[in-house]
Amino acid sequence: MKIKIKTVSHEVEESADLYIHEKDEAVDRLVEYLEQDLFRTVTLLCQREEKICRVPSPEIYLIETVNEKQVVHTKEETYETNRRLYELERLLPSNFIRISKSVIMNIDKVRTYTPMLNGLMKVSMINSQVTYISRKYLKEVKDRILEVRHYE
Amino acid sequence: MNKNEGKRELFWEILFAGADLGMILFVGALMGLWLFSGRQGLEIIMDRLGLFFVIYLAAGCLLQFFKRLPELDLSWLRGMAFMYWFDILLVLLLFLAAFLPDYLRYMILSDAVVLVGRWALNYLYTKRTANELNHAKGGRTLVIDLNEKPGTKEEFFSVLENYCIKNRLSLEYIERDIPAVVKLDGVLHEVDLRSYYTYGGPVYTMDITKL
Structure with a gap:
């Protein structure tokens, strides 16, 4: 299938026209894939109690390095992945942001940002988990969050 | 990054940031000394200027080390525990001040002013950033102080229900939990x-x- 890509301004809604010979189940799957923005999510292969699990990125709250292992936190579960933090940072969608040397968080899962007396920024997630943005990353995180929100 | 690389990076970060802070404090102390006791005050420490400079660099590194302690996860120095330690050190410092020569007291006082000013600016920046991020996020949070901790879930729900009655809000539970x-x-x-x-x-x- 030939693909044509045309960029439009952010004020215009993104859309796709499909010119097909016949509408079948495969096309329905493609439509669902596009309509639900599934191409913008990533599924991570993780381990949990020696089982391999697939964790879709919208379910991930934060990923942190603990004892040289990357721990993936979802609403109630934790998994491990062998991928390095810098690889995950590249791989995950734009709503995932590096907030310190050892943590990447999903900005869609944040409840509140609270300033702390020691210069760190406390981040309370909607599942009551807490993490911190280090001073070194704060400006970059702020710019990225405001940029992501601007394009939404 | 493995554990050793992480520690090495942290060490160099503390060293550079500490040297930076140490120099700011050193200049602040010299200016304070000059302000409080004029040229005479500066002359007192001129012979040991190098020694003071090294002490200030070390103090800067120590302060940066303490600042990074939350990342090292030491609970006894977090939150209110930190404030209590700060109070204890303040009392100790006031006690020691009685035994210190004038020029040292002036230097310490100037450094305290520099540190408080730096901390206040830093905190204001973090607070402003927090406001911007919370605003950008959309979902606002209303925080209501409670007189006491609700003993049960039902007590918690009754506080919420009373709030809704007072503010004439309709309430419908989707998930009745905490x-x-x-x-x-x-x-x-x-x-x-x-x-x-x-x-x-x-x-x-x-x-x-x-x-």
């Missing part, structure tokens, strides 16, 4: 029980966040 998911006037909210610490002990709050 945190609860509710509809207030048809709009989805999450209601959670949270706490923060003050000198008087823990304060419990009911946080209502628009989803």
Whole structure:
């Protein structure tokens, strides 16, 4: 299938026209894939109690390095992945942001940002988990969050 | 990054940031000394200027090390525990000040002013950033201080129900738990029980966040 890509301004809604010979189940799957923005999510292969699990990125709250292992936190579960933090940072969608040397968080899962007396920024997630943005990353995180929100 | 690389990076970070802070404090102390006791004050320390410079660099590194302690996860130096340590050190410093020569007291006082000023600017920046980020996020949180911790879930729900009656809001439970998911006037909210610490002990709050 030939693909044509045309960029439009952010004020215009993104859309796709499909010119097909016949509408079948495969096309329905493609439509669902596009309509639900599934191409913008990533599924991570993780381990949990020696089982391999697939964790879709919208379910991930934060990923942190603990004892040289990357721990993936979802609403109630934790998994491990062998991928390095810098690889995950590249791989995950734009709503995932590096907030310190050892943590990447999903900005869609944040409840509140609270300033702390020691210069760190406390981040309370909607599942009551807490993490911190280090001073070194704060400006970059702020710019990225405001940029992501601007394009939404 | 493995554990050793991480520690090495942290070491160099503390060293550079510490040297930077040490130099700021050193210049602040010299200016303070000059301001309080003029040229005479500066002459007293001129012979040991190098020694003072090294001490200031070391003090800067020590302060940067303490600043990074939350990342090293030492609970006895976090939150209110840190404030209590700060109070103890302040009392100790006031006691020691009686035995210190004038020029040292002036230097320490100037450094305290520099540190407080730097901390205040830093805190204001973080606070402004927090406001911007919370605003950009959309979902506002209303924090209501509670007189005491609700003993049971039902007590917690009755506090929420009383709040809704007082403010003439319709309430519909979607998930009757803590945190609860509710509809207030048809709009989805999450209601959670949270706490923060003050000198008087823990304060419990009911946080209502628009989803």
